[in-house]
Each structure stands twice: as C-alpha cells, then as structure tokens.
Amino acid sequence: MTTRHDCLARDAADPLARLKDQFSLPPGVIYLDGNSLGAMPRSTAARVQQVITQEWGQDLIKSWNTAGWMDLPSRIGDKIGRLIGARPGEVIVADSTSLNLFKVLSAALRIVQADSPTRRVIVSERSNFPTDLYIAESLAEQHGATLTLVDSPAEIAAHLNDQLAVLMLTEVNYRTGAKHDMRAVTAAAHAAGALTVWDLAHSAGAVPVDLHGAEADFAIGCGYKYLNGGPGAPAFVWAHPRHADRFWQPLSGWLGHAAPFEFSTRYQPAAGIKRYICGTPAILSTAALECGVDTLLAAEPLGGMAALREKSLALTELFAQLAEDRCGTLGVTVVSPRDAEARGSQVCLALKDPLTQAGYAVIQALIERGVIGDFRAGDPTRLDQVPHILRFGFTPLYVGFADVWDAVEHLYQVLSTAQWREARFNQKAAVT
Amino acid sequence: MTTRHDCLARDAADPLARLKDQFSLPPGVIYLDGNSLGAMPRSTAARVQQVITQEWGQDLIKSWNTAGWMDLPSRIGDKIGRLIGARPGEVIVADSTSLNLFKVLSAALRIVQADSPTRRVIVSERSNFPTDLYIAESLAEQHGATLTLVDSPAEIAAHLNDQLAVLMLTEVNYRTGAKHDMRAVTAAAHAAGALTVWDLAHSAGAVPVDLHGAEADFAIGCGYKYLNGGPGAPAFVWAHPRHADRFWQPLSGWLGHAAPFEFSTRYQPAAGIKRYICGTPAILSTAALECGVDTLLAAEPLGGMAALREKSLALTELFAQLAEDRCGTLGVTVVSPRDAEARGSQVCLALKDPLTQAGYAVIQALIERGVIGDFRAGDPTRLDQVPHILRFGFTPLYVGFADVWDAVEHLYQVLSTAQWREARFNQKAAVT
Numbered sequence: 108m109t110t111r112h113d114c115l116a117r118d119a120a121d122p123l124a125r126l127k128d129q130f131s132l133p134p135g136v137i138y139l140d141g142n143s144l145g146a147m148p149r150s151t152a153a154r155v156q157q158v159i160t161q162e163w164g165q166d167l168i169k170s171w172n173t174a175g176w177m178d179l180p181s182r183i184g185d186k187i188g189r190l191i192g193a194r195p196g197e198v199i200v201a202d203s204t205s206l207n208l209f210k211v212l213s214a215a216l217r218i219v220q221a222d223s224p225t226r227r228v229i230v231s232e233r234s235n236f237p238t239d240l241y242i243a244e245s246l247a248e249q250h251g252a253t254l255t256l257v258d259s260p261a262e263i264a265a266h267l268n269d270q271l272a273v274l275m276l277t278e279v280n281y282r283t284g285a286k287h288d289m290r291a292v293t294a295a296a297h298a299a300g301a302l303t304v305w306d307l308a309h310s311a312g313a314v315p316v317d318l319h320g321a322e323a324d325f326a327i328g329c330g331y332k333y334l335n336g337g338p339g340a341p342a343f344v345w346a347h348p349r350h351a352d353r354f355w356q357p358l359s360g361w362l363g364h365a366a367p368f369e370f371s372t373r374y375q376p377a378a379g380i381k382r383y384i385c386g387t388p389a390i391l392s393t394a395a396l397e398c399g400v401d402t403l404l405a406a407e408p409l410g411g412m413a414a415l416r417e418k419s420l421a422l423t424e425l426f427a428q429l430a431e432d433r434c435g436t437l438g439v440t441v442v443s444p445r446d447a448e449a450r451g452s453q454v455c456l457a458l459k460d461p462l463t464q465a466g467y468a469v470i471q472a473l474i475e476r477g478v479i480g481d482f483r484a485g486d487p488t489r490l491d492q493v494p495h496i497l498r499f500g501f502t503p504l505y506v507g508f509a510d511v512w513d514a515v516e517h518l519y520q521v522l523s524t525a526q527w528r529e530a531r532f533n534q535k536a537a538v539t
Numbered sequence: 540m541t542t543r544h545d546c547l548a549r550d551a552a553d554p555l556a557r558l559k560d561q562f563s564l565p566p567g568v569i570y571l572d573g574n575s576l577g578a579m580p581r582s583t584a585a586r587v588q589q590v591i592t593q594e595w596g597q598d599l600i601k602s603w604n605t606a607g608w609m610d611l612p613s614r615i616g617d618k619i620g621r622l623i624g625a626r627p628g629e630v631i632v633a634d635s636t637s638l639n640l641f642k643v644l645s646a647a648l649r650i651v652q653a654d655s656p657t658r659r660v661i662v663s664e665r666s667n668f669p670t671d672l673y674i675a676e677s678l679a680e681q682h683g684a685t686l687t688l689v690d691s692p693a694e695i696a697a698h699l700n701d702q703l704a705v706l707m708l709t710e711v712n713y714r715t716g717a718k719h720d721m722r723a724v725t726a727a728a729h730a731a732g733a734l735t736v737w738d739l740a741h742s743a744g745a746v747p748v749d750l751h752g753a754e755a756d757f758a759i760g761c762g763y764k765y766l767n768g769g770p771g772a773p774a775f776v777w778a779h780p781r782h783a784d785r786f787w788q789p790l791s792g793w794l795g796h797a798a799p800f801e802f803s804t805r806y807q808p809a810a811g812i813k814r815y816i817c818g819t820p821a822i823l824s825t826a827a828l829e830c831g832v833d834t835l836l837a838a839e840p841l842g843g844m845a846a847l848r849e850k851s852l853a854l855t856e857l858f859a860q861l862a863e864d865r866c867g868t869l870g871v872t873v874v875s876p877r878d879a880e881a882r883g884s885q886v887c888l889a890l891k892d893p894l895t896q897a898g899y900a901v902i903q904a905l906i907e908r909g910v911i912g913d914f915r916a917g918d919p920t921r922l923d924q925v926p927h928i929l930r931f932g933f934t935p936l937y938v939g940f941a942d943v944w945d946a947v948e949h950l951y952q953v954l955s956t957a958q959w960r961e962a963r964f965n966q967k968a969a970v971t
Binding site for chain 2: 233
C-alpha cells in the first residue's frame with residue numbers, strides 16, 4: 108500500500124507543486140471542496156483593492172475605458188477560452204451559469220426549430236445540477252417543448268431521434284464526478300439532427316476541454332469552482348462560430364447591443380458572442396475572476412491543462428485506492444467511476460449499512476479535523492440508486508499527494524473510532 | 540446673484556454636509572457624475588478585503604452560512620426598501636437592472652394576460668433608457684405583444700385603454716432628469732386596467748420613492764448610481780405583495796427555488812420576492828453594494844431621503860439658476876424641468892448656436908478642470924427636440940453648494956475663453 112513517505116516523495120518530484128504558492132489557504136486545512144468554491148488566490152485581494160481604491164475611487168467613471176472595465180468580459184473570456192478549446196473572441200464572461208444557460212438554450216431551441224419545427228424535445232439527465240433543469244423547464248414551457256430526463260447516460264441513445272431538439276448535459280456530474288465523452292455524445296446528437304448544450308461547471312479548469320475538437324454547439328460554465336474566481340464569480344458562455352450571428356439573445360441588455368453608446372431605441376445585437384453580455388457587468392467580482400483564471404494559466408509553461416489533468420487523475424486514483432484499501436472494511440465504497448476517462452476531478456464515497464445515514468456526520472467530523480469536503484443527500488426513496496455521498500474535489504493546483512494520504516487517514520480515524528457520532532451538526536454549508 | 544461666500548455659508552450651516560466624510564474622492568474634483576457611477580465609500584475597501592481574505596480565504600465554503608452570504612440579497616434588499624417605500628422582505632438584490640426588468644415585465648405581462656388576454660400593448664417612452672426598451676422589445680416578441688413608444692409623457696394618456704397591458708416607465712429620465720408623478724401615473728394606468736413597471740435607476744437614493752403610497756406594481760433599480768455600490772453593482776427588484784406568489788420567474792435559477800438544497804428536479808419558486816434570485820450571487824460586488832446603501836441610511840437620523848431631497852433640490856435649483864445667470868448669454872440653456880416636483884437630482888444643459896456641436900468638447904474641458912459631468916449625444920436628425928446635452932448629477936451626500944458655484948464658474952471660464960476648443964478629445968467615458 109502507498110505510504111505517506113511515498114506521497115511526500117511524489118510531491119517533492121511534482122513540478123506542479125509550486126503552483127500552490129499562488130493560493131492562501133488556512134494553516135492545517137486540506138481543502139477538498141474546490142469543486143464547490145475554489146480557494147483564494149493570493150493576488151485577488153490586491154487586485155480588487157486596486158479596482159476599488161484607484162480605478163473606482165480615484166479615476167471614477169473614466170475607468171470604463173482607461174482601466175479597461177469595458178473589455179473585462181472579453182479579456183477574461185479569451186483567457187478561459189484557452190482552457191476549454193475555444194478561440195479568441197469566442198468566450199465572454201457574464202452573469203451567472205443559470206442565466207447563460209437561459210441564453211444559449213433559448214438560442215439552440217430557436218436555431219433547431221427554425222429548420223425543424225417539429226423538434227420539440229430537450230433531453231437531459233435527472234442527475235444534472237438542478238438549476239440546469241429549472242432553466243430548461245422554464246424554456247420548454249415557453250417554447251412549447253418537452254423536457255425529458257434520463258436516469259443514466261446509457262438511456263440517451265434511445266432519445267436521439269427526429270423529435271430531439273437539444274441535448275443538454277453537464278460534462279462532469281456534480282454529484283458523482285462521472286464524465287461524458289463530449290466528442291462522442293456530440294457526434295451522436297448531431298447525427299440525429301440535434302444541437303448540444305454543454306455545462307462545463309465541473310470541467311473548466313478541472314479537465315481538458317476541447318470544444319472545437321468536439322464540434323460542440325454551445326457551452327457555459329462557472330467561475331467560482333475550479334476557476335477560483337471567488338464566491339458567486341460571474342460565469343462564462345461560448346457559442347460555436349457556425350452559430351455566430353444566427354443565435355438569439357432573449358436577455359437583450361444594452362451592453363450586448365452592437366453600438367451601446369448610440370443609445371438607439373431598437374435592439375441590434377453585437378456581432379458574435381458579445382451579444383451575450385446583457386447589463387453592466389459587476390466589475391469587482393469580474394476582476395477577481397481574472398485572478399482566479401490566471402492561476403490556471405500559470406500552469407501553461409508546465410504543460411497546462413494536460414499536465415493538470417494527469418496530476419488530477421493521479422490524485423483521484425490515489426484517493427479512491429486508499430479509501431478502498433484503508434476504509435473499505437469500515438463500509439466505504441467509491442461511487443465515482445474508477446475508469447480515468449470517465450471521471451472528472453472529484454471522487455465521491457458512499458457508506459454502507461450500518462453507516463448509510465452517517466454521511467453528513469462523517470463530513471462534519473472531517474471538517475473539524477481540517478479536511479473540507481461536502482455532503483450531498485441521496486434520494487431517500489431509492490438510496491440504493493442515489494445514495495448519500497461524501498464528495499471530495501481534487502484541485503491539482505493546490506492539493507498534493509500527501510494531502511490525499513492525510514485525508515484518507517483522517518477518514519479512517521473518524522470511522523474506526525466512530526468519532527463522527529460526536530461531530531457537531533453544523534448548519535449545512537453548501538453551494539455546489 | 541448668489542456669491543461663493545453665500546454658498547460657503549450654506550455649506551457651513553448644512554447638517555448633511557458631514558455625510559461627505561463617508562466618501563473618498565480625489566482632491567480637487569467636483570464629482571457631478573454620481574448619476575452614472577456613484578462615488579466610493581471609504582468603508583468599501585475594508586469590507587471587501589474582509590470578504591476576500593477572511594470570509595473566502597480563511598472560512599471558505601462555510602461562509603455561505605457563517606458570514607451570511609446566503610442572506611445578503613435579502614439583507615441589502617431590506618435596506619434599499621427603506622429608501623423606496625417598500626417593507627421588509629419585499630426587495631431583493633440580484634443580477635442587473637436589465638435582467639430584473641426581464642423578470643418583472645414577464646411577470647406583469649402574464650398577470651395581465653391571464654385576466655385579459657386581449658391586452659397586448661406595452662407602452663413606454665422613446666426617451667427611456669435603451670436597455671429597458673431592448674428588454675421590452677424582446678418580451679413583446681415572445682409574448683405576441685406590441686411595444687409602443689411615446690415621445691412625451693403627455694402622450695401616455697392616449698394609450699390608457701383596454702389594449703394596454705403594462706405601462707413601463709423610468710421615474711426619472713436618464714437624459715433630462717424629468718420626473719414622473721409615480722402616484723398619479725400609476726393610478727391612471729390602474730384605472731385603465733393595466734399594470735405598471737417602474738425603473739428607479741435614477742430615483743433610488745436620489746429622490747424619495749413611496750412604492751406602497753403610489754400603489755405601484757413592480758419596480759427595479761440600479762445599485763451603482765445614487766446607491767454608490769461600485770461599478771456594475773448588482774441591481775434590486777420589488778413586487779407589490781398583492782402580486783406575490785402569483786408572479787412568474789422565467790429565469791428560474793436554483794437559488795430562487797423554495798428549497799434549493801433539496802436539489803429537486805422540479806422548479807418550485809420560493810415564496811414572494813426571493814424567487815427573483817436566480818443563480819449564485821456575485822458576493823464581492825454584492826458586499827460592496829451594502830457599503831454604498833449604508834451611506835444613504837446614515838442620513839436617516841438627519842431626516843433621511845426627505846432631507847436629502849430638500850438639499851438635492853436646493854443644489855439643482857442653484858446650479859440651474861447660476862448656469863442661466865452666468866452662462867445664459869454664452870449660449871447655455873437649462874433642459875431639465877425648472878419645476879422642482881418634476882425634476883430628479885440632475886440638471887442638463889444644452890448649448891445654442893454656434894455652440895450646438897461643442898457639448899462634448901465642453902465636457903472634456905470641464906473634466907480637465909476637475910469638474911466631472913458627462914455628455915449625451917442628441918438625435919442628429921432632430922436636434923431641436925433631442926439636443927446634445929451636458930449632464931450633471933447632484934448627489935447631496937457628497938456635493939455641496941460651493942461645489943455648485945465652482946462648477947458654474949468653471950463652465951463660465953471654459954465658454955468665455957473658448958477653452959473647449961483646446962480640450963483633448965478623450966475617449967468617451969460613459970456608462971449611464
């Protein structure tokens with residue numbers, strides 16, 4: 108079995124290890140919740156201070172131009188584009204993931220229905236993150252469409268027919284960490300005459316994404332998870348250039364206008380992705396997002412997302428292996444795919460009888476020991492299929508191999524001493 | 540004529556004058572653009588630092604609960620409510636003005652059409668801020684409705700008929716500063732069987748607003764103008780309780796769900812205004828907004844919005860009077876209403892022949908002298924009706940009477956020496 112010494116040696120030999128210096132984390136904390144809220148880059152505080160005291164406080168209104176506020180959505184969008192296989196000018200930062208999904212799903216439905224009015228089905232997974240389902244439910248109602256939810260990826264194939272308008276999937280599942288094959292799924296959807304919308308909330312900055320390589324249609328993603336943009340950081344949105352200037356923007360705010368400062372009374376969308384800017388961007392939060400994205404770009408000289416992915420897989424594999432080896436007899440099972448290709452950058456554990464209901468307490472006991480993961484309740488009516496899970500995200504920028512070893516050791520101690528029975532039942536702290 | 544000495548005496552006797560200490564402004568600057576981007580409160584930098592380094596950096600994910608991030612939209616909403624005649628629990632902070640307009644205009648259309656399907660007209664003013672018109676244009680298209688624009692408030696009456704669904708107005712015009720009588724206009728719309736949507740972008744924090752007193756239906760407003768929330772600060776939204784639980788939220792994001800942490804697959808809107816939260820709020824920008832709102836609440840012991848309004852009217856009247864007295868013969872006319880009741884907290888000037896085209900250069904020359912206002916181009920095809928304007932906002936929290944006197948003196952010197960001819964043509968710096 109891998110020893111702690113082995114892990115320390117791997118950390119010492121890891122050229123990516125020094126990227127952790129970019130972050131400030133509390134002493135003694137092993138932070139395995141970067142899939143929920145990324146850690147704080149050291150650069151963020153000074154950058155936001157600069158925006159507040161100099162750009163806003165001293166330079167006031169002119170900073171929209173002189174400090175480049177007006178260009179932030181595109182500038183940061185281009186940086187994110189480098190992480191997800193998009194080209195310059197194709198990505199912008201705006202609003203929230205939910206709102207960006209509303210924009211692109213509206214567009215996808217219109218494009219498909221313009222050519223094929225009878226295509227009225229949106230297909231997604233029941234296990235998709237709820238906000239995606241809620242937005243799709245709203246748009247289905249408005250467009251006279253139907254939202255069909257499948258219970259497993261294998262069921263998708265049965266819906267690839269001439270009724271399908273849009274296949275809307277999150278590439279990496281927020282609960283299980285299971286990862287779709289974006290290229291293959293997109294090709295299958297296209298073969299059926301449908302478009303795809305990909306939510307990259309748990310992909311961007313976590314796994315290499317190649318939107319052009321996959322021939323994807325639309326994508327959105329989150330700024331505050333693996334992009335380390337800070338709580339509630341703005342989200343991003345991408346559209347394949349083949350849809351550019353064809354796609355619709357129902358949220359037709361003035362900064363998505365082709366010439367906002369002409370103050371025209373009629374909406375004329377900006378060319379390309381810029382139409383997906385809506386109102387005035389929240390500059391403080393947007394500036395902080397750039398610092399987060401920069402922590403990922405710092406890996407480019409070291410191999411970029413491919414190198415980060417290699418480390419991520421090594422970390423998650425080590426965690427899964429150690430969790431099974433050390434804690435398997437205590438009732439722990441690995442829920443996430445063991446096949447590397449089918450896994451994002453997180454590992455989820457479930458607990459077997461008699462610990463089935465102990466998950467929340469176990470997470471609390473781990474947090475008290477400084478190991479921060481989170482708990483996601485299962486479906487009480489079918490815990491065999493959707494169990495309670497302990498969710499651990501592994502951000503290769505700031506998690507090392509010894510951290511993984513220590514986290515499993517803590518888990519072992521919590522379970523073997525039944526320490527979780529004494530864990531304080533803190534209020535839930537959970538924003539996915 | 541009022542002398543500078545008179546103005547200094549008025550400042551010395553003004554109990555609101557000390558509220559300026561809440562702000563940090565560059566030395567030598569007379570800031571008359573708070574109607575575009577409010578000035579920076581001194582408290583903002585430290586508060587945002589606390590959010591970044593302590594709440595995010597040290598306390599990480601648990602701050603959603605322990606630092607009250609989850610409650611920020613309601614907590615700040617309640618504070619804004621005190622400025623606009625709304626009750627606790629009726630206002631939330633979310634997204635942008637454009638997006639909040641999309642939410643409430645969608646709701647208003649649905650409510651009206653549920654009772655009166657033949658009501659299919661939205662009426663607004665051609666001079667309304669464009670983003671409002673763009674959002675209405677989009678929703679009119681989606682709802683099979685018509686957007687009708689009037690050229691003056693007097694024309695509204697002709698459209699108060701059984702076709703009218705929603706009367707959508709900005710209370711204080713962003714160009715001219717002309718102010719509607721919200722109570723009278725709302726009563727007339729209601730008498731015609733229609734609902735009202737009020738944009739308070741240039742009202743909240745600028746003039747007393749009494750949403751309940753006016754029996755208004757829906758309202759939205761901006762966080763970064765008179766509320767001093769910082770560049771692109773989140774906006775706010777209000778709905779009258781009589782519409783609560785009836786109104787629709789097309790932008791059905793997860794944090795507007797009745798129980799977001801149950802991760803249900805079906806959307807069930809939260810009770811009341813909280814359904815208008817959509818995705819995860821941008822916490823840094825939201826926290827900064829609270830500091831801005833607090834600068835207005837600091838006036839409550841001194842008479843609150845009524846006292847601020849009294850000073851605002853005195854400032855704008857003084858500016859208009861001095862501008863006419865000192866600069867009238869140089870070609871300056873006051874475009875904003877001289878009747879106090881019909882005016883917001885800004886004064887706009889136009890220039891007569893031969894200075895008709897000099898407005899932009901005059902503003903640049905003033906900015907070079909430290910007097911910051913802005914320029915709004917007129918309609919080139921009918922400059923007699925929609926002239927180029929010089930726009931000056933007067934925020935009683937940080938503008939004094941001597942500032943007004945000095946600003947007019949600078950304007951006089953710019954015009955009388957034709958200094959504007961030498962003004963650098965800086966890039967436009969303009970976010971309304």
